[in-house]
Amino acid sequence: MTDNSAERTLGPWVISRRISQGTRTEQGPLVFSLLAGVIQTCRKRGVSPWPYLAQVVKQRRTGEPGPLAAGTRL
DSSP, X not given: OOOHHHHHHHHHHHHHHHHXXXXXXXXXHHHHHHHHHHHXXXXXXXXXXXXXXXXXXXXXXXXXXXXXXXXXXX
């Protein structure tokens, strides 16, 4: 069995990582994969990732919890 859908989703991120020649810090790969996951999740849920990320950063800077993405269940 294969998961071609997941492989197709990750393909552009792998190419981007190769083109940029990776990251230069120990935290870099973690941050890259975290942001890639958030962006892909937002896209699948029909939420624009950049305004969502801006809202998360703004709320976290003021000490508030980050917003939930559309369709998130608690």
